Amino acid sequence: MKCLKIICWLLFVTNIRSTKFTYYGYKVLRLLPQEQSQLEKIYQLQEQLTDTVDFWTEPRFLNSTVDIMVTPNELKNIINFLQKLKIPYVIMIDDVQKMLDDDIVINDDSDHFDSRSMLEKLSWTKYHRFDEINQFLDELASAYPNIVGVITIGKTYEGRSIKIIKIGNSQSKLKKPAVWIDAGIHAREWIAPATAMYIIKKLVINYEENFKLSDGVEWYILPVVNPDGYEFSHSKQRMWRKTRSPSPDGCLGTDVNRNFGFHWNEGGSSSNGCSETFRGEKPFSEPETQAIANFILDNKKTIKLYISFHSYGQMWLTPWGYTTDLPSDYNDLISLAEKATAALSSVKGTKYTIGSSTNVLYVAAGGSDDWAKGEAGVKYAYTVELRDKGKFGFTLPTKQILPTVEETWEAIKVLGTEISMLYQV
Numbered sequence: 536m537k538c539l540k541i542i543c544w545l546l547f548v549t550n551i552r553s554t555k556f557t558y559y560g561y562k563v564l565r566l567l568p569q570e571q572s573q574l575e576k577i578y579q580l581q582e583q584l585t586d587t588v589d590f591w592t593e594p595r596f597l598n599s600t601v602d603i604m605v606t607p608n609e610l611k612n613i614i615n616f617l618q619k620l621k622i623p624y625v626i627m628i629d630d631v632q633k634m635l636d637d638d639i640v641i642n643d644d645s646d647h648f649d650s651r652s653m654l655e656k657l658s659w660t661k662y663h664r665f666d667e668i669n670q671f672l673d674e675l676a677s678a679y680p681n682i683v684g685v686i687t688i689g690k691t692y693e694g695r696s697i698k699i700i701k702i703g704n705s706q707s708k709l710k711k712p713a714v715w716i717d718a719g720i721h722a723r724e725w726i727a728p729a730t731a732m733y734i735i736k737k738l739v740i741n742y743e744e745n746f747k748l749s750d751g752v753e754w755y756i757l758p759v760v761n762p763d764g765y766e767f768s769h770s771k772q773r774m775w776r777k778t779r780s781p782s783p784d785g786c787l788g789t790d791v792n793r794n795f796g797f798h799w800n801e802g803g804s805s806s807n808g809c810s811e812t813f814r815g816e817k818p819f820s821e822p823e824t825q826a827i828a829n830f831i832l833d834n835k836k837t838i839k840l841y842i843s844f845h846s847y848g849q850m851w852l853t854p855w856g857y858t859t860d861l862p863s864d865y866n867d868l869i870s871l872a873e874k875a876t877a878a879l880s881s882v883k884g885t886k887y888t889i890g891s892s893t894n895v896l897y898v899a900a901g902g903s904d905d906w907a908k909g910e911a912g913v914k915y916a917y918t919v920e921l922r923d924k925g926k927f928g929f930t931l932p933t934k935q936i937l938p939t940v941e942e943t944w945e946a947i948k949v950l951g952t953e954i955s956m957l958y959q960v
Contacts, residue, residue: 556772558631560607563591563928565600567623576620577601585809588613589774591928592848593803593812595897602925604631604774627925635773638932654678657736659937662725665695665766668732668758672700675739681705682749683739688757689826692780695762697826702738702754704746712958713753713837714951715913717827718844720791720903722764722775723929726921726939727844731758733940734947748948751955753837755830760823761791774929778821782808789815792845793899794824795906798857803898814901827903831911840954841907841916844943847928848896848920849887851876854908856892856918857900864914865891871915871953875946882942885922892918915954919943 568574577594587609591602605613617624628634653671657663663671676685684701691697703711716734718727735756738749748754759765763779777788786809793804796818804814819825831838853868855861862868869889876887888895892902908916922931922939931939 561631563628593897634930688830693763699757704750712839714840717757719759722768724846748951784808793901797906797909799901801857801900841913846921850920852892852918856902878949879946
């Protein structure tokens with residue numbers, strides 16, 4: 536029987552791999568525009584070559600790097616383009632598929648035949664699939680009914696449930712502040728849902744050692760904002776970023792983080808449905824953004840902290856994403872971010888850059904953290920770009936999951952403690 540299972544698994548994995556998009560010969564180049572004319576040409580490149588050049592990081596400032604993944608067929612043209620314009624570049628990843636293949640565990644689908652509960656097989660040596668994540672949430676709700684509840688806040692375009700987990704001592708009569716955490720807005724950023732899952736595990740399964748956090752704060756955690764895209768990135772196309780809804784241009788997907796309705800379409804997004812930063816035909820065109828907005832607005836009186844996990848770059852970003860202007864309480868946001876990142880850095884020495892999204896990263900109107908602060912009135916709103924700084928980028932190997940989530944948890948502990956003290960009733 537065991538041999539039969541192994542044979543079935545091998546056939547299953549072989550079939551899955553044969554239908555997956557592969558990235559053999561794809562390279563990731565890091566560009567360094569040093570003149571305004573060079574930067575403008577890179578912007579044009581981003582809009583014109585959506586099928587063959589994938590911008591892993593956005594063009595932003597002079598002397599600020601831009602990472603692009605280039606198809607084998609386009610590589611020669613891109614090299615000629617860079618040399619003609621005298622744009623310095625280096626090769627960060629020589630073969631994207633080889634990088635993925637070297638980390639073989641991410642393609643291991645053996646859990647498909649594993650009948651154990653997710654409470655037993657939850658691991659930080661692999662990236663879990665969407666169904667496994669939802670199974671984990673449901674099992675926690677059954678095993679820990681006094682501190683856990685699972686709420687379905689909507690459905691995706693393809694009909695998947697958008698589930699959040701609510702964590703807090705239900706027997707407590709205190710009126711507590713709440714923290715919202717989401718992850719997986721962009722499908723290919725797998726380390727983000729893994730980080731959210733680790734936080735959930737520490738708050739619930741390790742409740743006895745962290746009870747002050749669960750008792751002093753209500754936690755709303757959405758591990759995967761974009762389930763359709765996330766599952767597609769696992770089963771078909773590893774570097775998929777957007778949702779899976781159709782666009783008017785015949786392409787699929789909207790960038791969730793350009794689709795929120797606060798200063799929507801005011802820079803850093805595209806009207807081209809084939810672009811990775813397509814903002815949607817209108818604000819909140821996506822069921823995912825609608826579900827998040829409705830829930831947060833319904834609970835805006837208690838939610839005092841909003842965090843959205845992304846990758847990569849190791850940055851702790853505040854609003855605003857639509858302007859270089861700073862929020863009036865920017866110093867408060869920076870002060871809390873400094874405490875959180877200091878705790879994070881104390882674990883492995885990982886350094887984070889802190890600042891507003893536009894001034895540190897790039898203009899990106901329609902982002903979730905801008906909306907949370909500007910529209911929903913959440914004072915402390917952050918986007919956190921997790922590991923790394925580009926050596927692996929979106930192909931962050933599984934051996935880096937545990938150190939990433941462990942150090943990030945230390946930041947979350949500080950944030951939970953600070954929010955509890957700031958908003959004690």
